Amino acid sequence: MKNKLLLALLSLAAVSPAALLAQTTATAPAPVETPSYSLVVTPSFVSQYMFRGVRLGGPSFQPSVEFDSGPWAVGVWSNFPLSDKVPGVSDPEIDPYASYTYTVNDTLSVVPGFTWYNYPDADKSAGFYTSTFEPSLAVNYTVAGWKFTPKAYYDFVLKGPTYELTAAFAVPLKDYGTELDFTGTAGTYRWTDAAANTNPNVKNWGDYWSAGVSMPFVVATNAKFVVGYAYTQGWNNYYKAGTAPKSRNTAASGRNVLTLSYVLTF
Template sequence: MFNLHQGNYMNSLAWIKNRHVVSALCAAPILFSCAYASAEAAAPAAVEAVAAAPAEPAPPYTLSFNLGLYSNYMFRGVALSDGPALQGGIDWAHSSGFYLGTWFSTIDPDYAVGNHQEVDLYGGYAYTFENGLGVNFMGNYYWYPENRKADGKSIDSFEVSAAISYKLLTYTYYNVLTDYYGARDSKNADYHELKVNQKLPIGDLNFMAKVGYQNTRNLAGDQGDYAIGLNRDFSLPGAGKPIEGFNAGVIFTDTFNVEDQEFYKSSSDRDVNDKKLTFYVKRTW
């Protein structure tokens, strides 16, 4: 995403048929969650009767936090970390549909022109109609606090997106209003994404699949990507009651129709858009 100078493409769509990949996709979320099976809280022997106080009215907003460890930071088919990445964020959402949030990840400085962290600052509006149709409009500022530059220009970027969803399908269109991560004359690079999310009837597993296409506008970085994964929610034993909010999963990612493979190489000659199997565990509270 950041290196604008490199590539050599090998089509590996058939790799996903390999039985080892399929086995990993099915087994990993179950193994993660089984390792931390939730414990039933023991009911107290006796409960002292207390007069119920009037319930406090629920606030019109929610504030949530998330933190996770990923074996790779994958972004639209590109591995932005060279190994494990720590990721987390804070989200504020109002009952009106407006929301604000921030998110961070460690990244590979060899590909991110010397930057070690990415911080996203975003806000938007989301609404679901009674018939189940949903819309989501968002602005997202990609900020690199160390401000290491590419050819003298900051790689900070601002992107807007619009999404429409119905049942298990979501289509999202993204457009970068600034130059594309510091590349001159590259405004309005865009990305199309179609995603499927579905709860499976076995093992409490959640299924995810997506396909996307990146147009880098006046650069040689156009390419498609796809991903398929499984994940599972679980809880950990706690003092008195389980600790909720955990999720673990595995995702296979690959790219296709790569315009120029040299565009997707780090300064250490790493192919950042090669196929990847990513494992993760995270918690939201």
């Protein structure tokens, strides 16, 4: 999910001192602002759909659209399974989201946001929700070329938190006009109402991590092609209902994920 903010570019126009001394009647043109917004369209294909260490599907098409204006970002991310669908999982998934980046200084920013997960075709009889809502709060800290992002989420439908830490850095490849972007993430979550329409409530908890690298290739002034690879692993993932023994979530596993994206910025 998603930090593509553009800074405003201002064109300044000024009247020369000589013109003022000459008391000419000409008026300096008003400053012209370049719009401080952008629209980013990103169709992506993934070899596996993994979410917090849990496999939710096989090869999938994952398009997204994001509108950025100053510190605001508003978008929609979606998932459409292409094959090897997981029974009961929604086809499609459509997730509107938004965030606001409060910049403290050159190295520190705070980002509150939310994601509204929507699963219109989820199998409710199997305990799948058709919608959940998850606010979040992230802190971005950059030091010595590294970017660290601790982030906390709370899902008001699943009734539980997720805590996550991401570290990222880039290695320039100047001779090739690109770079290698490395990212690592570790997280844990605990939900107390993980299944819909159940009594007693079903608890679900688990840990996960992932490590990956991506490489962008600029193909036009407003377009780039991105190839990415990641390994993601879920473990210590269990379900438990009432006094019944806990059962392992078999969808939590280790998977290799290849991602192909085309990023268009308008």
